[in-house]
Amino acid sequence: MTKRFVLVAGNIGTGKTSVTERIGARLGWQTSYESVADNPYLADFYGDMRQWSFHLQIFFLGHRAQQHLALAQNPQSAISDRSIYEDAHIFARALFELGNLSERDFLAYRKVYDLVVANLPRPDLLLFLTAPVAVLEKRIHRRGRSIESGITSEYLGLLDRYYEEWLETFDLCPVLTIRSQDLDFVHKPQHLDIVINRIQERLAGREDMILT
DSSP states (O other), X not given: OOOOEEEEEESTTSSHHHHHHHHHXXXXXXXXXXXXXXXXXXXXXXXXXXXXXXXXXXXXXHHHHHHHHHHHHSSSOEEEEXXXXXXXXXXXXXHHHTTSSOHHHHHHHHHHHHHHHXXXXXXXXXXXXXXXXXXXXXXXXXHTOGGGTTOXXXXXXXXXXXXXXXXXXXXXXXXXXEEOTTOOTTTOHHHHHHHHHHHHHHHTTOOOOEXX
């Protein structure tokens, strides 16, 4: 079978981890996720964002580049929860706009980021999950993660705007957009079937790019 490399992107609470886990299990693909438990900067970052934002972003850059290369070079098909591209175009940008990352550090980070991603293999597909901010807030509240307790609707809206702007110019691979507010990947296998069918169609070159 043809090797496939798919990245899952989207705002906080859109269902990236759930869909990554279940697609990997259903199709027998290798899966990869964000580094949380073994992240040496995350606790410090949440204690003092201005002090530790640059360190955190550099850690994520190296970690995601390593993940990206490993998945792209592995002969087994793979799907990854979040992409290296979002770190710069969404989250580092937000840290800079909100005053938690200085202009000097932001520009230094972007210079290293540009050098790193220029040499990464391109993915076969970007699976972009989206949902209204009100839905994201409910999901975040329901899962009750302490590190997400400070996330506001304003912040989610800011990230939404950044995602829209980023995808307007993203051209590394085809993009399949899925509106996930009415989909339950965990409890309704038929919803997962729909998503997998659309992924396979898009990888085969179909032009329908949005799943409503």
